[in-house]
Amino acid sequence: MSLNLPLKWQVPALGAILAATTLPLAITLYRQSNAQLEQRNTIEQQTATVAENERIALDRARRCLLINERYPLVEGNNAWYDPTNRKDKRLLPSGTALCSAASGYTAEVDYLGTVKNIRQAPIEKITQVLRQRGLIR
Numbered sequence: 442m443s444l445n446l447p448l449k450w451q452v453p454a455l456g457a458i459l460a461a462t463t464l465p466l467a468i469t470l471y472r473q474s475n476a477q478l479e480q481r482n483t484i485e486q487q488t489a490t491v492a493e494n495e496r497i498a499l500d501r502a503r504r505c506l507l508i509n510e511r512y513p514l515v516e517g518n519n520a521w522y523d524p525t526n527r528k529d530k531r532l533l534p535s536g537t538a539l540c541s542a543a544s545g546y547t548a549e550v551d552y553l554g555t556v557k558n559i560r561q562a563p564i565e566k567i568t569q570v571l572r573q574r575g576l577i578r
């Protein structure tokens with residue numbers, strides 16, 4: 442290839458031409474690899490969050506009060522002692538764990554008697570823990 446330049450300028454000129462043609466491709470590949478890395482990190486974070494929520498829910502299921510959806514302990518945002526007629530106006534104590542075998546949800550009662558920190562685990566895992574405790578058949 443002839444550039445009609447003196448020999449001492451041909452090598453830098455070819456380097457500049459090569460850089461001008463490959464630089465856009467290098468930038469595109471760099472952006473794609475960053476996007477793939479970010480997507481992979483996002484998926485790993487979501488997986489870790491789901492696993493953490495499941496772990497918390499299963500830990501609570503080992504010490505929770507079972508909620509019957511027909512007579513729920515939770516009304517509004519408050520957790521009551523009396524599930525049927527609400528004659529007893531006392532709220533459940535702080536730190537009480539509640540769980541539902543039908544939905545797989547678990548929650549905690551805070552110091553105001555309100556439900557907080559709702560987590561979910563697969564229903565079959567929650568029911569397995571509740572069966573081990575003898576709460577369901």
